[in-house]
Amino acid sequence: MKIAVFGDSFAAPLHNMKKDLGLKSWIDHLSEKHDLVNYALEGSSLYYSVKKFMTMNYPYEKIIFVTTVPGRLYLPGNPVLEKYGHTHMGSLPNAEFVYNENKDKTDIEAIEIAKNAQAVIQYFTYIQRRDYDKFIHDLLIDQIKKIRPDAIIIPAFRDIFQVKSMSPCLYDITEIENNHWGIPVHYGNPDDARRCHMSKENNLILSKFIEQWLQGEPVNININDFVTPVDDKSFYNIQ
């Protein structure tokens, strides 16, 4: 089956800055059986994915869409940001990190990056409206459904306006693992070697469910189907 996957880090290929432990993601498992093209990108916004989807969805029999959190920023068109991989600034901590990395540098490109990151920090601090972001997010999902009613839509994050138990998402699987290892809730470590934020066991389990969804079964994440990892967290470079 010819499949296209869109989404954020919950579906993205291994980042070139990350250590390759030879672990397989759910995408890798599916790729063994299907002709799969992965357009997912770490830290990207839903708008970015929809934009890609609008130009590339047609030759595929199935579309898998991992929908990220509302409100991420995508900053296309700036060659400096593109050159240094800063076109996706998904959150305030992300923008602060980029700003701090560049604020004391004196070369023109670093100054440009710092100015943009500072604008993003100010945006997230004073301008961002969660209700608007959620609204836009829902309109984009509606658009995906309108163009491809058969798209498999998998939420990466919980809807902030919903009760947890009502909205299982991929992050819930990460949370099971984090809780098992005693990792703080909002853990974010660039050295974390888990593929798509999940242990090898849960990537395999997820791939099996997606295989069923590809065959027409309704998309339903049941968190009880996932497991606590066999390996210690150190296996995944988690301190």
Add this chain to the structure above:
Amino acid sequence: MKVAVFGDSYADENIVKSKFNYKSWVEILREKYYPDLTCYGTSASSLYFSYDLFLEHQNKFDKIIFIYTGAGRITIPKYIKFKEDPRNSIEHINKHTNSHIMYHVANIATAEDHLLDHHNLMTEEGALATKAAVEYFKYLYDFEYELKMHNLMKDSIKAIRNDVVGIDITPHGQPKHGQPKPLGLFDISMYESPISIDKSDWMKKYIDCRTCHLSPRNNEILADKIFEWCNGKPVHIDLNDFEKPTEEEFLKHVRPMA
């Protein structure tokens, strides 16, 4: 018939009322055709601001008139507070509190104007938010994205109320094959400007004090047109239906910038 009007300054019946006391198309429409008309139009507001009001109120009305503002405006979140000025020293005296204009940032010029000219309404957090808006327009603004969201919102409005009379300020997008580019209310505003004044330049030199950015006569004409559109005629703006004011008349309703 209960009618609601949503939109920006093109639908704000109270804008600059204190200065030139002539009627907006909204008031004319109410007086001539729809006595039970409620106007939610708010100067400089974003489409999402109007959309939010629309969602809250649309089901109370038999007819909705929606003036679609331009894409890409910002509404500063409500939790950011601005000051109230009891002197009402600004021109936009209307049904809102006078700090309300500070929440609506149409573009970088509006944000800079708020920072420079509205000290009486500015707070520390308000200044930070307004500066953030300046930076947003400078570094983060992506018209393609804004336009996409704008069109999704318009589609959503039409899906909720397929009887909506939707009128663009500046229609975006390409004309249908073989057809002329559709016009919006902004085109009427520009049509009014005299030949002797460079169209691209006058907005930088003058403050537009026209009620809903139109002459008294064109407000009357537009009210009649909108009545026709409310009764099933397709929305279509033809400049030949509107009147060009004399230069003297036009200059009465604009003011040179200080």
